[in-house]
Amino acid sequence: MFQKDDRKAMYILPASTLASLISALIVNPLDVLKVRQQKGSSQECHIHNRPQLNVIQFTNLQQQNKQNVQFKQPLSTANQLTTPSISCSSLNNKLKKQSKQYLNQCSQSPFKQSPQYSYVKSCLCLDKKSLISGIAQIWKMEGIKTFYNGLRYSLYSSTASTVTYFYFYETSTKQIRNRITNHKIYLPLLASVFSRSLTTTLTFPLEYWRTVQQAQIGFTKKTGLQLGNRVFSAYFVTLQRDVIFSSLYWVLAENIRDSLHGFWCNYPQAMSKYSEEHQEYHKSHPANISCRWKFLITNIIAGSVGGGITALLTLPLDVIKTKRQLYEKYSKDSTLQIMRQIVQTDGVSGLYAGARPRIAKVVVACSTVLSLYEYFLGICKSLY
Template sequence: MSGQNASHPVSDDDITPLQQMVSSCSGAFITSLLVTPLDVIKIRLQAQKNPLFKGKYFVYSNGLMDHLCVCENGWSRAHGHFSGTFDAFYKIVRCEGIRALWSGLPPTLVMAVPATMIYFTGYDQLCAVLRRRMGEQAHWAPLLAGGIARVGSATVISPLELIRTKLQSQKQSYQELSHCIRSAVEAEGWWSLWRGLGPTLLRDVPFSAMYWFNYERSKSWLCEHYQSSEATFSITFSCGAVSGSVAAIVTLPFDVVKTRRQVQLGELQASNLLSKSSSSTFSVMRRIVAHDGFKGLFAGFFPRLVKVAPACAIMISSYEFGKSFFHKHNQERRLRLLQTNNT
């Protein structure tokens, strides 16, 4: 991304950090609108609980508590248990309406701008510095810069992501959510708003490190293969999709744990279900494996993969396009200034 290789002439020295921020935001809104339904389905699949009580059915299961209704006439208005991605899509739309697929969109949009600005701009700035200092080992710079930039962005927006996860995992009003959060803060302190940050970092830091490393390497290889002096839209789009897919598969178990821990907000003060020692990332993993088997760690595999691939492709393509636009704009402005000075 930083333009220090021959395959990509756009250098970060040619554009300002503000222009990098604007470039990073252009795809954030589009990406959020397109992938939020897949995120809702993924979270519902990850958060649901398995056991059903005889004579009763789940209205929906959100990982916080089981909402039950008695089936008196042989027909149930409940979702039931989601057996897969398409089953979840059908039942959510049938029971809650099409708008439910965009639940949690406002905090998603609020998250997208600061998270994207911190993440992408931080990555570019760090990568440029590391490449200058690492010399012959500069090909490792994207891996380090991606991981470090992700720590900063994930920590800043963690409370907003928790709110989004709660809205997507359970149909509730903002007033109910506000009461739930206030109760959690009173009972557990402000740190409760960062619930799930540990597994989020375990998921996102290696994801970003792998993503940027694979993206930069594959982009350079394709540019050399097609003898292109500049990464085209198709190259950035395909490299972003493939790199994001690989990273998403490897880090999916931590995504499942993050979802399980975040949807528990508000449950802990009602019943002492989890202790500090038993709510660690790997303790949650052991419980998931014991209850659902090893496949439980990969719940929501398909919607996460379908979400991440286009999201990464759209985001990186729009970012690269924005940087190229500002790069050419700055060059033209400098050229006009030179012409003015000469005359």
């Protein structure tokens, strides 16, 4: 880090803005998959807008796929339209395989426009465990544009959140170091708790609309209040998740990169990056400027390791946050009540829905933001 300077904000704002924009563009597809996997329980399916089939069309569908389907209402005439009721999650592996074979055979025009194709496609469940399979299913069935649902809000939210967070983190770090403690654990812990609490409160409406838009099936142009008005429906659980995440992440990341940087560049490990001696040491040792790229690598490693561990630990809170934002029925339940309901419905594994995309997203985002922020910070300092 740099010495105390009145122009510190001139470095922080552009560096954090560029880092957050690049990160948001990269990880948005993973965020979409994470929300979609967390959206429903294991009893719910990857339901698309199903066409209504008349009796003749549905009979053909039933014969081709050998599905035992029950109608919600009895049929009276051959031309009556109805919506078949089927639990896709109850289909056995053989039936799922037959459905996929049917899709592959009929994926070319003009069969692609048939009601049978649309109906069978709607009954293929989104893989809730596999990262690659989940991405492939969404890409094939809904198109690549679906991965950029919520991108606008992701850019707004990430930029505002990162800029605000880093500014207050850097500022509070100086104040805590000078007035309270310079301890390598307590210092980042206190600074991150304060900064994240403030940042989450300021950017939460954007977080809500981003999550709701990312949960939509297929690409959507709905924005703002068209997506929902329960903006603060999951505020407290989001605050819990973010504060716990930031406090654990920064304690891990700061200590990992200090240790690696000290090992690779041979400066005393006891010399914390928060100390004024750190900058003076590099001024008196010009050869250590060659460590710039090594410092970039240490930031990537520290961000990846710290982010991955913390993402896994806070995943249950992230699942609860998603459900509170998407389903009004959870609005009056406490965090523990929702957790019990998830365990009763889906088992303990339900609390870890979307684990792979979330961990991948956080690892990429944290390593990207941390490394690019420090890199751009150095560039900005050299320009002034």
